[in-house]
Amino acid sequence: MPLATRSIGTRLTLIISLVFGLYLLSASIIGYVMYQQYQEFRHLAGEHFEQALKAAELTRNAEVIAAEVFEVMVSGERSLSIGSQRTENLRQLYKASREKLDHGGMANSHMEQELDRWQNPFFQSLDTLDGRLNQEKALQLDHLKRMDQLFLLLREWPVSSQWLGLPTSEKAFYSAATQAVGYTGAALGAERPGQVAQLQERAMKALSELGALDLRGSTLNAQREKLVPLLQQMLQAHEEELNSERATLAQARKTRVLAQKLTGASFNYHVELKLAAQEAINKHQTLIRQSLFGLLVAALVLFGVTALAVLYIRRTVVARIDKLSSAMQSHLEGHRVSIPIEGQDEVATMGTTFAFFVQARQQAEQRLAKANVDLQTMNDELAKISVTDELTGIANRRHFEQAMEREWNRARREGYSLGVIMADVDRFKAYNDTYGHQQGDECLHRVAQVMSSCLQRSSDLAARYGGEEFIMLLPGLDTEHTEKLAWKVLEAVRALAIEHTGAEAGVVTLSLGVASLSPSGSLHPDKLIGLADNALYAAKSAGRNTVQVAD
Helix, strand or coil: CCHHHCCHHHHHHHHHHHHHHHHHHHHHHHHHHHHHHHHHHHHHCHHHHHHHHHHHHHHHHHHHHHHHHHHHHHCCCCCHHHHHHHHHHHHHHHHHHHHHHHCCCCCCHHHHHHHHHHHHHHHHHHHHHHHHHHHHHHHHHHHHHHHHHHHHHHHCCCCHHHHHHCCHHHHHHHHHHHHHHHHHHHHHHCCCHHHHHHHHHHHHHHHHHHHHCCCCCCCHHHHHHHHHHHHHHHHHHHHHHHHHHHHHHHHHHHHHHHHHHHHHHHHHHHHHHHHHCCCCCCCHHHHHHHHHHHHHHHHHHHHHHHHHHHHHHHHHHHHHHHHHHHHHHHHHCCCCCCCCCCCCCHHHHHHHHHHHHHHHHHHHHHHHHHHHHHHHHHHHHHHHHHHECCCCCCECHHHHHHHHHHHHHHHHHHCCCEEEEEEEECCHHHHHHHHCHHHHHHHHHHHHHHHHHCCCCCCCEEEEEECCEEEEEEECCCHHHHHHHHHHHHHHHHCCCCECCCCCCCECCEEEEEEEECCCCCCCHHHHHHHHHHHHHHHHHCCCCCEEECC
């Protein structure tokens, strides 16, 4: 199969295999050359033997210094600051020794592994030892704090010469407390496990007897509540201090052993370097020249093949993928650009697939946009239907009740009044009987539209309350202004001059009830509506075609 008709994966596999084969060949050559040089470099180590031996002696000196530091740290005079400083000195001394070991370039992997085998455990052990010393220091500080607390408590006690004049209960308390303090002090001063255990047992028994004393109602009860937990804590802390000291001593011994292991490995390393430095030197210069020439030829060949491979991949794969990626990014950002689909390989297949998805997405977006428009239209219509009275075209009773609840709460918070006008078409049943229900519906529609046109503010609302009854919600209007608006509505409806032979005025008229009040916590919106409704009935009783104001 010609190279031009192969897939990108096949072509890249062949190219990478070729380059990788050349790399392996070059690595083999370099490895062989390095091996030969290693053999010869071993013969050049004689002049560095003396320096390597000094490094081994420095490492052994480091072990001696470490041993001295550990003896100080685990003795009775150990100091945290001194131990940390000497640990750091050991690190620096060991680092200098390793640098001298590597200075001659005669590395021995086996011996380096042997050094590394003991190096990390040794310095980790030093860090662990520092941590143990830190723990001891913290325990000692806690012990001193508790001793200060105990001293403050004992200062409040009377001296033994004053006990004769004390009541019997107080004598018993101070006697038991003194015994408990004495045993506790003796336990804190002991170090042998058997002595510590016996003294702690007696101290705990004395504390139990102290706790069993009946001190109810006595001021000594508060001292006992402080003393008993304090002594118990001191006994427990003393046991922790002894365990910490034993652990520190064990860690110090372990660290010393590791230091000896590390020093022995270092010395063995330098002995091996001394023995390796005795072998042949004569062929070294010739091998170096041959090695350099071979490496140069291999590097030139490898560089040429790599450059050709990079150029080929750049032209046939990377550039096309970049172009396809740019087109994809443009489509993601909303820009419609042409998608490259040239060729018969995987990149062309990716472009064709992406073009198909782009086309499918555009079609889906168009259908989705149309569906969203239709859905929004339906939602608007449903929202309008849910709050609008179908016959009159103004708000229905449900919309009014929602607005009434909202405005009532707002007026109660902000402290202003709400006005309400209840309106009823006079003799409307007679109008329906005379002119028919179709004309009656038309009459209600015209009356509702006139009432709505009398409102000038966006917060005002006119709604059909039921049948031929209408209601108007007027936030912020007091009784006087609400009444003026009611008269305006009355005149506007009367000005329609809708013939009504059954009415007193010969045209369609309204009876209106007016009410206004400021909401408070004890009132309900139904109160305001009820006042307006009562005023409406008063208007009907007064002969209709008029406005009445609720008291």
